[in-house]
Amino acid sequence: MNWGILGDPGKRRWWLVAGVCVAVAVLLPFGWDHTGADLKVYRLGGAAILSDPSSLYTTRLRYISMPFTYPIFGGVVMAPVSLLPWPLAYGASIATSLVALVVIWKLSLKQYFAGRRLHPAVLIAISAASLLIEPVRETLSYGQINLLLCALILYDVLGPKQRFGRGAWLGLAAGIKLTPLVFFGLLLVTRQWKALANASAAFAGTVAIGFLIAPRTAYEYWTNLISDTGRIGGLAYSGNQSWNGFLIRLTGDLDGGGRLWQLVVLVTVAAGLWLSRDLWRRGEELAAVSVTGLIGLFCSPVSWSHHWVWVIPLGVSLLTATQLGRRYPLPVALSWSALFMLAPIWWPPRRGNLELSWNFVQSLAGNAYLWLTLAAALLLALDGWRERTAMRTARRDQAAFPH
Template sequence: MRWGTAVGVCVVAGIVLPMLWQHSLVDLKVYRLGGSTLLDDASALYDARLAGLPFTYPPFAAIVMVPFALVPWPVAVTVWTVGTFLSLVAVWRMSVRLSSALLLAVIAGSLLLEPVRETLGFGQINLMLCALILYDVLDARHARRGLWIGIAAGIKLTPLVFLGLLVVTRQWRALAHASAGFAVTVLAGFLVSPHAATQYWTSLVSDTTRIGGLAFAGNQSWNAFLIRLTGNLEGGGAIWLALVAVTVAGGLWLSRFLWVRGDHLAGISVCALVGLLCSPVSWSHHWVWVIPLGVSLLRSCHGRRRIVVGIAWFGLFTIAPIWWPPNHDNRELDWSFGDQFLGNAYLIAALFAVVVLAVSRQRVSAPHSVATSCHVA
């Protein structure tokens, strides 16, 4: 019966996913642009454009992308897509223990989640980084635990938020490894291209105009919410900074609370949520953390409530109501109250998750490999 269900889910996903896949791996093309520019003229890394799109990542990310720039496009696409899919499998395996049939079903079904299918469609790196960070934080068996967080942050800055988790849970050795790993990525960038690295770390790192329209519906962050609400394209200003401060303080407190309680997965997921909410730009495909966060929510519920919450949570990120109101060309600035409610659905779901996890009394036993190896005061 379980295998029959799993096969049925795979068939449905195989039929529906191509209908929703509307992209041409444009971000992978930009990644390759970074790698090829580094080989041709490293100093021009942040001047190169692909159909108007610039390379917006740290110099170390371009170094990582060099192998994908050297191989033919079909090979790069195949390796990248397979790597993304294997990362999705790893995220599920590290988040929850399931039988083989159920694991196959949830993996196939999660391909329809909007953040996942957007990551696949754009050729984004989000699932790879998510899997890497989960492994680094949850598995204490490797000697340099924390190192991969630093390397992930060197590729894409958002993983820096997990240094906050290491601080509030007093995992000093892992923090040292993460900091050293990040420092090495920064140094590598300066060694390969001093000009590009100086340009990035002195000016481009804070330039959100290179990333895209901040008001766009796909930007699910506090900053975007305030922009759409007020109509001020300059950003949320002082209100946004205050909201960020409250979110960081409250989010890291909850992350520590969940970690100490034994729910390490929830602690990591809430920390990721802090990064998503507080970043000036959090595109919908950055929200792949809804998988471990959703698993954490289900663990905190019981009986029929668990079924309702599971359907509501994963259903929301499948139908993706953020795309229902008018979007593109700053039409988001004219949203009605109903449009605001739908268009900021990911933010509302995040608040729901925080409340549920904060009030839950469910205590989760920490995995042996982490519980016996991490110092948490």
């Protein structure tokens, strides 16, 4: 019997892709309220490298107060982008991010679909639907590079262990934007010495390039500007989903979380790297990398909501590395995605330091990214504890009743 095109499973999948893309095209404009502001600052930095590198951290756009805040190597990478006409530059930024998004999903789902073929239609449909996730749509609308860096790190860290130069992409990513340095910690605690050496050498090379291009500017950046969080924006703003942002909103101290923040960061790094090491040793490598990404997000003085693209591999990790996710994959996946699509962090009053007057319920919603991902990390840790407990019990039973 001929059921037409809908009778072919392959064609049904492509019809699903078409339906998802239509739905996303209808819904996405409701969350698309930016004009590539960050990309404009990137282009400003690239233009400064080409004209006067000494002005990299002082030049401003007339209509955007934000300065360039990345290392000099970041400006070098952006130099070619500054030569493109704005429409072409913004279009290229979106296209590159879309490719990176597909790569992130492909690498993340590789473990979930282990031994099974992931149909291209399924990959495209999931990638398209994820455009509605708030960190993803914000990255695209701002012209940010978060998706590209996430894809590079996943490709490098999760790649074949014997691949030549493994770790170098991580070092380059850290040279563009410092937050990937946290993944050096994962290589360290899992004793991946060759990859760590490659990453360190690549990062040192990016630093050296900065000193070769503009020695005084590089010295100023690494000794002074690197710790100047005032250049990044209002720390109390609800878009700052980090421990520092939470403590500022909680205490009302606009200068930062102070010693309490430093203590929380120390505990988070220690606990996070322990969990990452445990997950890596259990074979849950995607989860290990995702938790390491969380360490950087939690501990950075500023982690804007668009930095949180790591919720994609973390969400997949919940399905592969926790009993809850393995038992109820669809509800967990839909709930996780929906929460980051709805983005509760934007529900309470914001801007003008209104965040300092939040009540308990508003604070719960306004810091939602922290609580959701902290709960995910605890679930991953709990699953490891259960596994170790089961192994100890099995060993005791074997010792008590040897065959």
